[in-house]
Every structure is written in structure tokens, then in C-alpha cells.
Amino acid sequence: MTIDKDALGYGGGEKASFAADPWTSRGRLFPEGGSLTRSEFQRDRDRIVHATAFRRLKHKTQVFISPDGDHFRTRLTHTIEVAQIARALARALKLDEDLAEGVALVHDFGHTPFGHTGEDALDEVLKPYGGFDHNAQSLRIVTKLERRYADFDGLNLTWETLEGLVKHNGPLLTPQGEGTRVPVPQPIRDYCQLNDLELASYASLEAQVAAIADDIAYNTHDIDDGLRAGYLTFEMLEDVPFLAGLMRGVRDRYPHLEASRFTHEMMRRQITRMVEDVIGCAQQNLVEVKPQSCADVRAAGRVIATFSAAMAETDRQIKKLLFSRIYRHPEIMRIREGAAKIVTDLFGAYLEQPSLMRSHYWVEHMAGLSQPARARHVGDYLAGMTDSYAIRAHGELFDRTPDLR
DSSP, X not given: OOOOHHXXXXXXXXXXXXXXXXXXXXOBSSOOOOOSSSOHHHHHHHHHHHSHHHHHGGGSBSSSOGGGOTTSOBHHHHHHHHHHHHHHHHXXXXXXXXXXXXXXXXXXXXXXXXXXXXXXXXXXXXGGGTOOOHHHHHHHIIIIIOOOOSSOSSXXXXXXXXXXXXXXXXXXXXXXXXXXXXXXXXXXXXXXXXXXXXXXXXXXXXXXXXXXXXXXXXXXXXXXXXXXXXXXXXXXXXXXXXHHHHHHHHHHHOTTOOHHHHHHHHHHHHHHHHHHHHHHHHHHHHHHHOOOSHHHHHTSSSOSSOOOHHHHHHHHHHHXXXXXXXXXXXXXXXXXXXXXXXXXXXXXXXXXXXXXXXXXXXXXXXXGSOHHHHHHXXXXXXXXXXXXXXXXXXXXXXXXXXXXX
């Protein structure tokens, strides 16, 4: 049977001139034949979903360690929520939804067990060897560490998806070649020697909507999880005028609503308001920038998909609330201390005796490596662990494992 490519549509409607075009993609590091049924960005998205690193996200912490309960977000459910919001933004702005979704789905691949606590602990022990950055680790995973395909390591994603993964939060270099926030992590610099991701320019608008979708998602679901866990109360939310207004609107319409439904009604309004704010602000920015191509977006010298000034202030207030009431709560800090000890202990044990990393394919080659190279492979192994695997591995090697409940 012959497939009529023109009749497929590839799931997309009319796109803006500044949208990324899968048919003019800069391609893959290792050239491959095209697909009769999927665009290049759809193929990227599918490879990401089928990756081992994607499945591991279901047992990695977002905020609350998994033993706390089955209904708290994990890194996987967070990622799915980000992807859903990114697609909504991309559709409204007539962008390539598949690229936006792919960047959203891959953006947290490099996260360690135990959320940012694990990342901080791994960065500390790896400081003598270049440190650890979850964004750089995501790039290592999709270009090197995934071992699925016969012809190459990694997933061999398109240049546009890799660019979005690395630069979704903005350029990494100034025009003068200096790091915009911190020095560019070595894994990113190494890869750019092979495939230049143009670190001094902005990313596509698809990557930008994925980045701000991340903010919208965790600002909302961390409130939801905080209320569920008891670290937040509705009274505490009154400190943020935006949230107070949402709650007032729900109470006026549903004066006798039970707490769980009240929370959901408030959360869905929060997402809607934030999404609509980004769409409106992006549309105004597009009028000012007047991009005629994706290249114009990269050269705009500014973020186009962003909050308005008023919503940016709300975003700041919500983050302040979350940090003070949840992320820095004494009980969360106790758990973080225990999680950091697990990561630190395992790093020391594996660096001293690599054979303990039974399932790591580099173990048989570690003896001939330099200390920095050995440390980096230990970091790869630890970063790939899920919460439950790290806890179990620590229990096998040490007399006492911290209680993270």
C-alpha cells in the first residue's frame, strides 16, 4: 500500500512564519532516512517517550519523596503536565506543537534521585571534577548514555530539540563568549565541538513556551501537593493577592464546596490565567519584534514567551511562598539532609570500588580511566538512579540508611 504523505497532515494546522519547521530541520548528528508517517520533531518526541530515562522519571522526586503517598507529583507526572501546557501555548501561537512537547518531555531527563537535593549533593562531590548540572546531564543522556540504537549512542535527536533542551532557559553565552549565569558545563561545551548549538543565541519559540510551561506547572502543582501534605493552608495562600482573588472567586460561586474540589477549582483557574497571560504577552512581543522566521526569534535578543510584569510579580510571590512554607520547611529539610547523605555515601563507595555498580556498563573499563573520568561515570550512574533504587542500594552497602519519611 502506498502512503499519500500530502494527505497525512502530520497532526499540524497552519503555522506561523516564525515557527520551527521540521522539514527544514538542521538535521541529526548521525544522518538518517526520513519517515513516511511522522515529521522529524514527532520522531524526536516518540524517541524521548520510549527512552529508559523517561520511564525512570516515575520514581524520581518532584518535591515529596515517593513514600509520602501515591498522589503526590513525581518527576514524570510533572513532565507530563509541562508538556500539556507547552502544547496549549504552542497551539495558540501557531508553533510546532511536537517540538514544544518534545522539549518539555526531555527537559528533566538529567535530574537525580531526590530532586534538587540530589542534584546539590552530586554537584558538591563532583566539584573537583567539574561539578554537576542537570541540564548538561540531560544532554549527556540523549547524546551518549542511552543505549538503544544499533547505529549510534544516545537518541540522535534533531538539532532543534537539542538546542531547546540546552537553551530553553535562555542563552548560555554572552556575545563576548562569557557564561551568562555560570560557566558553561563541560559536557555542553564538549558536545558543541561536534554539533554547534549556538549557545549565544536564544532558542526557538517552541523551546521558550516549554520553559515557561515548566514554571506554570510547578507553581500550580506544588501548591496542590503542599495543601495535600499539610505544609500549606488556604489561609497561607491569602498572602499572595493573585491566589486570594482566585479563592474568592471560587467561594463566591461555590460557597459550600469541599476542600479537595475547592483546591482543584482554584488550581485550574490559576493555570488558565497564567497560560492566557503568556499568550497575550507573547503576542504583544511578537508585534514588537516582528520575526519572519525562526532565525529571527533566535536573534531577537530577548525572550518572547514570558509573563507580563504583573504576572511575573505574582510568579515571584508564589515562589517566595513555596520556598518559605514547603522547600525550607524543617521536616523537608530533615528529609533533604538524609537524601543528600545517601547520594554522598554512594558516590564515595562507587568511586572507591566501581565494581559495586553492577548494572553500569562502564564498570569493566573503569580501571584504566583517569580519576576525573571515573568520577564522571559514577555521577552518571547516580544521576540515573530512582529514589527507591538509591535507598535500596544504600541499604545494601551501609549499616544505617536515613529514614526519608
